[in-house]
Amino acid sequence: xxxxxxxxxxxxxxxxxxxxxxxxxxxxxxxxxxxxxxxxxxxxxxxxxxxxxxxxxxxxxxxxxxxxxxxxxxxxxxxxxxxxxxxxxxxxxxxxxxxxxxxxxxxxxxxxxxxxxxxxxxxxxxxxxxxxxxxxxxxxxxxxxxxxxxxxxxxxxxxxxxxxxxxxxxxxxxxxxxxxxxxxxxxxxxxxxxxxxxxxxxxxxxxxxxxxxxxxxxxxxxxxxxxxxxxxxxxxxxxxxxxxxxxxxxxxxxxxxxxxxxxxxxxxxxxxxxxxxxxxxxxxxxxxxxxxxxxxxxxxxxxxxxxxxxxxxxxxxxxxxxxxxxxxxxxxxxxxxxxxxxxxxxxxxxxxxxxxxxxxxxxxxxxxxx
Amino acid sequence: xxxxxxxxxxxxxxxxxxxxxxxxxxxxxxxxxxxxxxxxxxxxxxxxxxxxxxxxxxxxxxxxxxxxxxxxxxxxxxxxxxxxxxxxxxxxxxxxxxxxxxxxxxxxxxxxxxxxxxxxxxxxxxxxxxxxxxxxxxxxxxxxxxxxxxxxxxxxxxxxxxxxxxxxxxxxxxxxxxxxxxxxxxxxxxxxxxxxxxxxxxxxxxxxxxxxxxxxxxxxxxxxxxxxxxxxxxxxxxxxxxxxxxxxxxxxxxxxxxxxxxxxxxxxxxxxxxxxxxxxxxxxxxxxxxxxxxxxxxxxxxxxxxxxxxxxxxxxxxxxxxxxxxxxxxxxxxxxxxxxx
Numbered sequence: 001x002x003x004x005x006x007x008x009x010x011x012x013x014x015x016x017x018x019x020x021x022x023x024x025x026x027x028x029x030x031x032x033x034x035x036x037x038x039x040x041x042x043x044x045x046x047x048x049x050x051x052x053x054x055x056x057x058x059x060x061x062x063x064x065x066x067x068x069x070x071x072x073x074x075x076x077x078x079x080x081x082x083x084x085x086x087x088x089x090x091x092x093x094x095x096x097x098x099x100x101x102x103x104x105x106x107x108x109x110x111x112x113x114x115x116x117x118x119x120x121x122x123x124x125x126x127x128x129x130x131x132x133x134x135x136x137x138x139x140x141x142x143x144x145x146x147x148x149x150x151x152x153x154x155x156x157x158x159x160x161x162x163x164x165x166x167x168x169x170x171x172x173x174x175x176x177x178x179x180x181x182x183x184x185x186x187x188x189x190x191x192x193x194x195x196x197x198x199x200x201x202x203x204x205x206x207x208x209x210x211x212x213x214x215x216x217x218x219x220x221x222x223x224x225x226x227x228x229x230x231x232x233x234x235x236x237x238x239x240x241x242x243x244x245x246x247x248x249x250x251x252x253x254x255x256x257x258x259x260x261x262x263x264x265x266x267x268x269x270x271x272x273x274x275x276x277x278x279x280x281x282x283x284x285x286x287x288x289x290x291x292x293x294x295x296x297x298x299x300x301x302x303x304x305x306x307x308x309x310x311x312x313x314x315x316x317x318x319x320x321x322x323x324x325x326x327x328x329x330x331x332x333x334x335x336x337x338x339x340x341x342x343x344x345x346x347x348x349x350x351x352x353x354x355x356x357x358x359x360x361x362x363x364x365x366x367x368x369x370x
Numbered sequence: 371x372x373x374x375x376x377x378x379x380x381x382x383x384x385x386x387x388x389x390x391x392x393x394x395x396x397x398x399x400x401x402x403x404x405x406x407x408x409x410x411x412x413x414x415x416x417x418x419x420x421x422x423x424x425x426x427x428x429x430x431x432x433x434x435x436x437x438x439x440x441x442x443x444x445x446x447x448x449x450x451x452x453x454x455x456x457x458x459x460x461x462x463x464x465x466x467x468x469x470x471x472x473x474x475x476x477x478x479x480x481x482x483x484x485x486x487x488x489x490x491x492x493x494x495x496x497x498x499x500x501x502x503x504x505x506x507x508x509x510x511x512x513x514x515x516x517x518x519x520x521x522x523x524x525x526x527x528x529x530x531x532x533x534x535x536x537x538x539x540x541x542x543x544x545x546x547x548x549x550x551x552x553x554x555x556x557x558x559x560x561x562x563x564x565x566x567x568x569x570x571x572x573x574x575x576x577x578x579x580x581x582x583x584x585x586x587x588x589x590x591x592x593x594x595x596x597x598x599x600x601x602x603x604x605x606x607x608x609x610x611x612x613x614x615x616x617x618x619x620x621x622x623x624x625x626x627x628x629x630x631x632x633x634x635x636x637x638x639x640x641x642x643x644x645x646x647x648x649x650x651x652x653x654x655x656x657x658x659x660x661x662x663x664x665x666x667x668x669x670x671x672x673x674x675x676x677x678x679x680x681x682x683x684x685x686x687x688x689x690x691x692x693x694x695x696x697x698x699x700x701x702x703x704x705x706x707x708x709x710x711x
Contacts, residue, residue: 145543246544 003147004212004369007076007202009068010308012295013048013195016071020121020305021312024320025342029294031181031193036163043172046180047163048195048296059098060113060162061300064088064198069119069158076154076202080122083153085306085366087126088142089117090159091300092115092356094128097164098115099347112160120156133260134221134354135159136303137362138198141219143203153204155346160198167194169363182297183324184261184290184334186266192262199304210213217349218246224359231270231355239361240278243351251279253349254286254365256313258306260353261290261299263324270351279351289313289338293324303354303362308351308357313314314368319343371622371692373598374538376585378455379451380415380596381443381660384576385414385646391665396512406559409566412604414574414647415557432496433509436556438472439507439577441513443549447579448514450577452593455515462521464546467528467579468553470651475558476500506554518546528656529553530578531688534602541584552579555652565581573649578655580662582617589667594697596662596678604688610681612690620683621691623675631677639679654680656694670693672696 008018013030015024023030033039036057050064069087072159073080089112091131099106108114111128120126131138143155172178175191183189203216220242224235257279260271277287291309298305307312311320311325328337352364375669381389421430421438448455457462471477480501483493499505504522511520519540525532530553537551555561557575559653565573583591585598600621603613604653611632618628635657642657649656657678662672674694680686 145539148541149542 001205003144003203003205003216005201005216005307005311006204006212007072007074007212008200008213008308008311009071009075009299010199010305011050011064011068012197012305013050014295014296015051017104017312019306021309021320022325024291024294024309025318027321027323028342029181029323030332031296037163037168037277042165042168043175043178044168044193045178046193047130050191058101058103059095059109060196061091061095061114061160061198062099063160064111064196065115065158065160065200066118068200069116069156072156072200072202076204078154078204079121084124085122085154085156086122086146086152087114087120087123087156087158088139088312089126089128090139090157091128092132092161093167096166097162099270100165103250116158124152131360132356132358132362133297133299133302134356134362135300137219137279137354137364138221138360140216140303140307141221141362142166144216144219147205155199155203157203157304158198158200159304161299161301162196163182163194166311181324182263182292183326184259184263184293184322185272185329186263186325187327187329189263189268189329191367192292193296195292195298197295197298197301197305199301199308201304201307203278204255207225212369214314214369217249217365217367218243218363219362220246222361226359229357230266232269232359233270234271235271235280235359236274236355236361239363240274242302243363243365244278248360249365251260252283253350254280255281255289255345255347256310256319256350257286258310258350258352259288259290260355261292261322263292267355271355272332272335276347285336285349287319287336287338287343290322294321305350305366306352306354307364307366309351310347310366313345313350314347317344317346319345319347371600371620373585373600374602375541375582375599376588376595377580377597377599377662378588378595379447379453380579380595380662381450382437382578382656383416383443384574384649384656386418387659387663390663393566395482397614399637402517402640406592408559408562413557413562414572416575418577421627432500434476434500434556435553435558435608436667437500437506437509438542439556440552440554443554443577443579444510444525445514445554447550447552447581447624450603451581453581457546457566461517464539464540464549465507465511465516465532466519466521466523466551466583467510467522468525468533469503469506470524470526470529472503472505473500473556474564475556476561478560494515498555498560510550516550516644519549525686526650526682527653528604528682528686528688529651530658531602531678531680534599534690537582538554538599538677547583547587548570549582550579551582552577553655555650561603570650571643576646576649577654578652578659580658596665596697597692597694600689600691600693602685602690604682607685608687610679610689612680613679613687615679617691623691627675630639630680631675635677635679654678661688661692664698668696670694
């Protein structure tokens with residue numbers, strides 16, 4: 001029984017899924033001045049903030065999550081009450097932002113049990129998993145296991161992260177000059193910036209009333225067990241090959257990669273090398289797009305945001321350009337980065353990458369609905 | 371109903387037995403606890419257990435007792451299965467071990483050092499790995515070069531069932547081909563006092579490791595099978611009898627089987643506690659090993675069904691049902707060489 005995605009919702013600095021994708025097609029970036037932290041002390045001047053319609057900034061990650069879960073369930077028409085539904089929330093920083101405010105909070109508010117149950121009161125289980133920037137990919141992998149093994153009827157895989165001062169201070173320390181915009185795969189990239197955001201996808205073994213958005217074919221996971229921050233080509237290659245192997249699709253069948261593309265010195269050449277090596281060694285290779293120039297690095301939500309974008313590419317027959325990319329890096333020579341304007345394409349198979357600090361990697365393969 | 375996993379080798383280290391020998395072949399002792407006072411004069415510990423004599427001096431300097439027990443049991447189990455690392459690719463062999471809190475002694479001593487030592491708290495960093503739960507599984511993987519799935523499941527008395535449940539899923543989903551699935555609990559003065567001061571039964575110790583494979587793959591590779599795991603479940607806030615009914619149904623067995631099997635399991639658990647103390651995470655593994663020893667010695671019929679059950683004080687519970695397999699032309703009445711402590 002194929003596992004399908006029947007609902008998907010995202011929230012970024014560019015709005016919901018529909019408006020985010022529309023902005024991506026127009027090549028718009030949502031970057032702006034950093035809010036809620038002292039830029040001069042952090043060496044970080046810019047960020048990708050969500051519209052403050054959610055009211056107040058404390059527990060932003062929780063509130064974005066609740067909002068995305070509600071929207072994804074509505075789209076899927078999932079009957080939560082009569083089915084065993086598990087919610088898995090992937091996150092990098094949990095609610096550490098709320099801790100940093102110094103105001104009292106209960107320890108369980110660090111996780112997303114109550115935020116998830118606000119949207120899905122009848123959930124059989126809510127799990128928060130913390131796997132850095134590939135947390136959303138880990139949530140997808142677990143979700144597919146739970147549905148395919150029959151342990152759950154449906155799983156909502158979600159991801160959410162706001163910003164924390166400690167994380168901002170960390171990214172400020174790794175660049176010489178403050179970054180003004182994320183430029184994925186650009187020769188002149190200057191580093192990463194954080195983006196507030198959340199995403200949720202509904203995964204079921206049998207499509208409900210809603211038309212499936214995509215088939216969830218596979219997710220390959222790996223752990224480098226190497227460096228704290230530097231990506232290991234061998235480690236991410238293992239995840240990519242495992243994902244392809246499980247998907248039953250050949251490398252040449254992949255039409256699109258929605259790349260991790262953080263715009264950092266180390267990620268982009270390694271990722272470009274991986275795509276060239278695994279997917280483009282026997283032919284022209286897939287189209288490549290990436291969203292972090294437009295919406296920043298949404299950490300826990302980033303893998304699922306990329307999934308949403310990949311599914312919209314399948315539906316629209318159109319791949320948005322990489323916002324921020326002007327001159328591709330040398331390591332990407334010969335690769336088909338989408339730049340400048342959207343590229344029409346029939347996307348049957350898409351790959352989504354997410355790599356996290358600590359060397360935790362996830363690569364997901366999606367198929368277009370029949 | 372097709373079985374979820376096959377046991378193709380195993381080993382146990384307990385106060386009552388070693389390797390695959392029948393129960394009651396080893397001696398109790400209190401060795402290894404030095405001059406530390408114990409709450410009672412004798413402990414349910416493995417007599418004359420010396421890590422370095424078993425594994426050599428090199429690389430074992432920082433091993434605590436739990437690590438030594440786990441690493442040795444893993445080695446004996448894989449040897450018993452006849453699998454050689456390399457014939458099965460090392461990244462397809464994993465380790466899944468159950469525990470309660472890891473090594474209580476290592477954790478408490480390391481914590482104490484941070485309070486006792488002068489600033490800047492010159493604790494020995496080499497001892498830190500012993501304080502984390504996954505120390506044993508990690509060291510076993512390093513010792514034998516096993517690069518597959520490596521997981522540690524904390525479950526107290528429920529640990530063996532948690533491990534079986536986790537392991538069957540790993541096998542079913544194709545994340546590994548061979549798993550060393552087991553449990554470890556060490557006897558130390560710390561564990562003895564913790565049990566005593568909490569009003570629990572006297573502490574015991576043991577390690578039991580089982581080689582699990584997908585049944586069809588194990589038979590295709592020509593390996594002997596000691597038992598098949600038919601079904602396993604664990605839960606929280608449930609009744610153990612409900613877990614038993616669930617696994618009996620999942621295994622496609624007559625519900626009338628449940629009563630006698632559950633009574634046999636309860637009797638076995640009482641006896642084990644008397645003989646080996648409260649082995650916490652290791653208890654389910656020692657129980658399974660005792661069953662397999664009877665099977666290997668030809669005392670149990672081919673196809674004999676057994677039930678494992680467990681509950682925790684906090685409300686966790688679980689059950690598993692296994693079917694024993696006699697090894698054709700194999701080990702009937704013939705014991706494998708005992709390896710002395």
